[in-house]
Amino acid sequence: MTCGNTTSTDETLRACPACGDSEHPPADLSDTVTVTLTTHELRILTIWAENWARQCGESAVKAMGVILLRLATQTDAALTLSQEIADVRAAFPDSEVSVLRADGTETDL
Numbered sequence: 001m002t003c004g005n006t007t008s009t010d011e012t013l014r015a016c017p018a019c020g021d022s023e024h025p026p027a028d029l030s031d032t033v034t035v036t037l038t039t040h041e042l043r044i045l046t047i048w049a050e051n052w053a054r055q056c057g058e059s060a061v062k063a064m065g066v067i068l069l070r071l072a073t074q075t076d077a078a079l080t081l082s083q084e085i086a087d088v089r090a091a092f093p094d095s096e097v098s099v100l101r102a103d104g105t106e107t108d109l
């Protein structure tokens with residue numbers, strides 16, 4: 001799953017055929033769900049999940065990235081804070097964007 005490979009076979013794969021990863025099998029596209037959320041609720045879930053993944057390590061970040069890419073094909077909403085900042089920069093290319101942190105420091109983006 002961390003490489004983004006997918007499968008829709010019924011057979012149980014011991015390793016990803018694309019990258020050989022035996023710890024994280026490919027996503028099974030024959031096993032999906034449909035849910036209804038508001039865009040705001042989806043953004044809350046993805047922002048929290050991305051932040052949590054960053055605390056869990058590289059493998060979790062890769063898996064979250066794959067999931068976010070799949071979600072991005074299904075919505076135009078910015079699903080992460082970094083995407084939202086990128087969207088603001090694209091909409092206002094001549095603007096200066098900076099972040100004021102809780103400790104009082106300011107960082108230009």
Ligand SMILES: [Zn+2]
Nearest residue numbers: 003005016019
């Ligand atoms: Zn793989």
